[in-house]
Amino acid sequence: MKKLIASIMVVVMVITAAPFSGFAGLDLPELFSISASAESPTHGSCGFNLEWDFDEFSGELLINGTGNMDDYSVYGGQPWSDYNMSIKTLIIAGGIKSIGSFAFYDCTALKDVYYYGDIADWCSITFAGMSSHPMINAENLYINGTLVKGDIVIPDSVTRILDYAFYNCAELTSVTFSEGVSSLGWFSFYECDGLKSITIPKSLTYIGESAFEKCKGITEVKYNGTEEEWGNVFVDWGNDELLKATISFAPPAHECVYGEWTVIAEPTATETGTKTHVCTICGEAETVTISATGFETAEGITIDFASNTVSGINAGESSLEKYLVPVDESYTWEYETTNDRLGTGSKAFLKDGDTVIGEYTILVYGDTTGDSWYDGQDAVLVSCLANDMLTEAGVGEAVYMAADCNHDGVIDDLDVALLNEAGTLLTEVDQSKSAEVLLETSTAYVEYLELVDQSPELDVEKEKAEMSIFDFIVSFIKLIIEMLFSYIPVPYK
Numbered sequence: 386m387k388k389l390i391a392s393i394m395v396v397v398m399v400i401t402a403a404p405f406s407g408f409a410g411l412d413l414p415e416l417f418s419i420s421a422s423a424e425s426p427t428h429g430s431c432g433f434n435l436e437w438d439f440d441e442f443s444g445e446l447l448i449n450g451t452g453n454m455d456d457y458s459v460y461g462g463q464p465w466s467d468y469n470m471s472i473k474t475l476i477i478a479g480g481i482k483s484i485g486s487f488a489f490y491d492c493t494a495l496k497d498v499y500y501y502g503d504i505a506d507w508c509s510i511t512f513a514g515m516s517s518h519p520m521i522n523a524e525n526l527y528i529n530g531t532l533v534k535g536d537i538v539i540p541d542s543v544t545r546i547l548d549y550a551f552y553n554c555a556e557l558t559s560v561t562f563s564e565g566v567s568s569l570g571w572f573s574f575y576e577c578d579g580l581k582s583i584t585i586p587k588s589l590t591y592i593g594e595s596a597f598e599k600c601k602g603i604t605e606v607k608y609n610g611t612e613e614e615w616g617n618v619f620v621d622w623g624n625d626e627l628l629k630a631t632i633s634f635a636p637p638a639h640e641c642v643y644g645e646w647t648v649i650a651e652p653t654a655t656e657t658g659t660k661t662h663v664c665t666i667c668g669e670a671e672t673v674t675i676s677a678t679g680f681e682t683a684e685g686i687t688i689d690f691a692s693n694t695v696s697g698i699n700a701g702e703s704s705l706e707k708y709l710v711p712v713d714e715s716y717t718w719e720y721e722t723t724n725d726r727l728g729t730g731s732k733a734f735l736k737d738g739d740t741v742i743g744e745y746t747i748l749v750y751g752d753t754t755g756d757s758w759y760d761g762q763d764a765v766l767v768s769c770l771a772n773d774m775l776t777e778a779g780v781g782e783a784v785y786m787a788a789d790c791n792h793d794g795v796i797d798d799l800d801v802a803l804l805n806e807a808g809t810l811l812t813e814v815d816q817s818k819s820a821e822v823l824l825e826t827s828t829a830y831v832e833y834l835e836l837v838d839q840s841p842e843l844d845v846e847k848e849k850a851e852m853s854i855f856d857f858i859v860s861f862i863k864l865i866i867e868m869l870f871s872y873i874p875v876p877y878k
């Protein structure tokens with residue numbers, strides 16, 4: 386109480402003295418300048434090589450220069466403190482090295498922070514403490530004009546993210562640290578409560594205290610090293626939200642084991658194509674170019690470029706010349722067959738001189754033994770497949786496909802019956818003659834060819850097209866009937 390009375394006394398004395406203070410050199414007490422904010426400076430120094438400038442009209446505070454900011458206290462002392470409540474926007478030049486303690490602590494109207502350096506520069510700013518971070522009051526942080534929101538990538542030029550860097554960036558949903566980032570400072574992502582997913586490189590070895598505290602939304606942590614390597618990362622306390630999330634690890638070092646190829650773009654005689662396959666261990670895809678084939682493909686021929694399987698040729702053929710026609714005179718076909726005829730499993734090589742430029746496997750539906758004919762021998766093998774005495778893995782993909790010779794999707798007794806029928810008919814075909822000669826002279830051969838369709842996929846497409854025309858006609862007739870009936874008057878009951 387005594388103190389308060391003393392203070393009032395001093396104030397009264399000073400005020401009463403003021404009108405009489407005509408003495409030269411007498412400094413008026415600071416007290417008088419408090420109510421005179423209109424005359425307060427709007428710019429000045431705030432550190433070595435740092436200046437501030439406040440625009441009262443727009444509410445913008447600019448911090449310009451290339452140095453360290455002075456520290457202030459919880460009681461104030463910031464050179465812009467007279468405007469603390471009026472600062473709406475803070476603009477920080479890229480050259481700033483540090484932000485002093487309590488710098489923007491009382492700037493409760495602050496909404497937007499614009500920093501004009503890049504993410505790497507921002508990560509290297511020293512904040513004196515949480516109380517020095519403008520996001521303690523602001524809502525939006527813009528780095529180089531871009532709002533820190535959604536997904537961000539910390540570039541590989543950053544090795545350390547300093548303390549508090551992304552404090553309270555609530556709109557961040559995912560952060561990916563590039564390979565090269567080694568440590569995350571204290572509270573570096575504190576209260577980023579929109580953060581869901583984090584990708585951590587193998588280079589990271591230190592996650593500072595409370596780096597991800599109050600990040601309640603984290604569900605996915607992808608660590609690019611192994612589980613063992615994750616065990617060597619030092620995670621300081623206050624990071625339970627991070628550790629509670631599902632952490633996925635990279636598979637151990639391995640040689641990739643790829644699944645089947647998927648053709649993305651089929652090649653043509655002169656244009657390349659592309660195909661891709663995926664590692665069954667790490668899931669990484671490898672995409673490669675398929676060379677231009679070097680041949681024109683006749684109608685009815687199907688090439689599966691995933692396995693380089695050619696189907697659609699007639700049984701008993703010994704050459705691909707009329708089916709796959711080379712576009713260059715120097716290209717020739719060579720074959721690996723069991724009886725000089727192209728059967729299921731036969732290999733065909735397109736060669737440019739001595740160089741192999743394409744390798745294909747032949748598929749003749751119904752021919753499972755590889756002799757190019759479908760007959761009773763095939764019926765025996767297909768019967769074994771139908772009764773599970775042989776498996777797809779045992780016979781190989783091409784033979785397995787050839788076994789379903791009626792193309793109904795199952796290998797069963799119907800296929801066996803069809804092959805037995807074909808075998809009977811084949812006894813009437815002179816197998817010493819070439820396919821060309823047989824086609825001209827043997828009705829039994831033509832009948833035999835018709836038993837097993839070698840171009841089922843093309844027929845399915847054709848059927849589809851025919852069906853759609855049929856559907857169209859049906860719907861058109863329906864429409865006409867409906868129209869006719871609408872003109873017929875309803876009779877009285």
Ligand SMILES: [Zn+2]
Pocket residue numbers: 639640641642664665666667668669
């Ligand atoms: Zn792999």
